[in-house]
Amino acid sequence: MDLLVTELTPEQLPTVIELCGRSLDLPDDAAEAGAIVATLWPRAVTSRPVVALGAYREDRLIGVLLGSLSTPGSPAAHVDLVAVGPAHRRRGVARALVSRAEQQFAGLGAREVRLAGNPPYYAWPGIDVRYTPAICAAEALGYARDSTAWNMTADLxxxxxxxxxxxxxxxxxxxxxxxxxxxxxxxxxxxxxxxxxxxxxxxxxxxxxxxxxxxxxxxxxxxxxxxxxxxxxxxxxxxxxxxxxxxxxxxxxxxxxxxxxxxxxxxxxxxxxIQAQIGWVGPVRFYSGSAGAWIERVFFGYRRSLGEQ
Incomplete structure (x- = not known):
C-alpha cells in the first residue's frame, strides 16, 4: 500500500494526540501526549517556524513528525517528535517522515538537523535511551550521537x-x-x-x-x-x-x-x-541534596548535516 506524507493542519490536532497516545511506549509520555503535542504544535506556530507532517495509508493517519527552527532562517532545525503506530513500524514510515522534514527544513534555510529538544518548546531533551527502536532508526538514517542529557525525578x-x-x-x-x-x-x-x-x-x-x-x-x-x-x-x-x-x-x-x-x-x-520531572538537569548535586531527586531519564541527542548523503 502506498504511503502518503503530507502537511498536517491544526484541525487534525485531536487525531494527532490520539495517535501519539497509542504510539509513545513509555506510560508517562503516553499519558501526557496531549500536553506534549500542544507544547510543540500548533501553539508554537506563531513563535517559530514549525514543520508538522502526517503519514497516511488508506486515509488513516499512522505516523506524525513535529519539527521546528529556533528562529526564521536558523541554520539548525530540530525534529521534536516522531511517532509511528505500533502496527506500522519497521515499514519505512519514520524514514519517509524524516526525509520529507529534511527537505522542508532545507527550504527554510537550515543546514543541519538535530534530534534533540528545541527550547523553550520541547518534548524531551533528546531521545530517551529506553526508546531503542528510535535510536536504531536515528543511526540508520545517518544521524550521529553528539550529546547526552538527563532528567531527575523528585518523589512527591x-x-x-x-x-x-x-x-x-x-x-x-x-x-x-x-x-x-x-x-x-x-x-x-x-x-x-x-x-x-x-x-x-x-x-x-x-x-x-x-x-x-x-x-x-x-x-x-x-x-x-x-x-x-x-x-x-x-x-x-x-x-x-x-x-x-x-x-x-x-x-x-x-x-x-x-x-x-x-x-x-x-x-x-x-x-x-506524585512525581516531578526536573527537566534537562545541570547541577545534579543540588537537586539531589535539596529535594532527594535521582537521575532517572537519560536522553541521547543526534545531529546530521543536510549536506551529508
Whole structure:
C-alpha cells in the first residue's frame, strides 16, 4: 500500500494526540501526549517556524513528525517528535517522515538537523535511551550521537519526602537578610523576563512566561529591595515538569535556590502530581541534596548535516 506524507493542519490536532497516545511506549509520555503535542504544535506556530507532517495509508493517519527552527532562517532545525503506530513500524514510515522534514527544513534555510529538544518548546531533551527502536532508526538514517542529557525525578508522595520539606525556617532566615520569597504574579512578568534574559539562558524567559497565570503551573521568585535574586518555575511545558530555575550569581550559596525549588514542588504536590520531572538537569548535586531527586531519564541527542548523503 502506498504511503502518503503530507502537511498536517491544526484541525487534525485531536487525531494527532490520539495517535501519539497509542504510539509513545513509555506510560508517562503516553499519558501526557496531549500536553506534549500542544507544547510543540500548533501553539508554537506563531513563535517559530514549525514543520508538522502526517503519514497516511488508506486515509488513516499512522505516523506524525513535529519539527521546528529556533528562529526564521536558523541554520539548525530540530525534529521534536516522531511517532509511528505500533502496527506500522519497521515499514519505512519514520524514514519517509524524516526525509520529507529534511527537505522542508532545507527550504527554510537550515543546514543541519538535530534530534534533540528545541527550547523553550520541547518534548524531551533528546531521545530517551529506553526508546531503542528510535535510536536504531536515528543511526540508520545517518544521524550521529553528539550529546547526552538527563532528567531527575523528585518523589512527591509521602510527607517524609525530602522534596516536601518545609521551607519556613529558611524563609525566616532569608527574611532576616532582607530577602522576600513569594509567588510570581502576571505583573511581575516584565521584570522577570528582563532578569532571566539578562542573567541566564536566552530561552528561559519564554518558559517562565508560560508558567505564570496558567492552571497547573506556577513560578516563585526571591527579591531584595526590589532587585530579583532568583526564580523557579514549573508546568511551563506540562504540569509534571519542573524548571527552569536560576539564582543570581551574587546570591549563590544563600539557600534561595532550595527554597524556590521546594515551593514549586509543593505546588505540584498540591496539584495532585506524585512525581516531578526536573527537566534537562545541570547541577545534579543540588537537586539531589535539596529535594532527594535521582537521575532517572537519560536522553541521547543526534545531529546530521543536510549536506551529508
Amino acid at each position: 508522595c509521602g510527607a517524609e519526602s525530602p522534596a516536601l520539606r518545609t521551607t519556613a525556617p529558611a524563609e525566616q532566615r532569608l527574611a532576616g537578610l532582607g530577602v522576600t520569597v513569594r509567588r510570581a504574579e502576571p505583573a511581575d512578568l516584565p521584570a522577570l523576563t528582563a532578569f532571566v534574559s539578562g542573567t541566564f539562558d536566552g530561552t528561559w524567559a519564554a518558559e517562565v512566561a508560560e508558567s505564570i497565570g496558567r492552571d497547573r503551573a506556577g513560578c516563585h521568585l526571591a527579591e531584595r529591595d526590589g532587585d530579583l535574586l532568583g526564580f523557579a518555575a514549573w508546568g511551563s511545558s506540562r504540569p509534571g515538569w519542573f524548571g527552569p530555575m536560576g539564582t543570581a550569581p551574587a546570591a549563590a550559596g544563600s539557600g534561595i535556590g532550595g527554597v524556590l525549588l521546594r515551593r514549586c514542588l509543593a505546588d505540584q504536590r498540591a496539584a495532585g502530581i
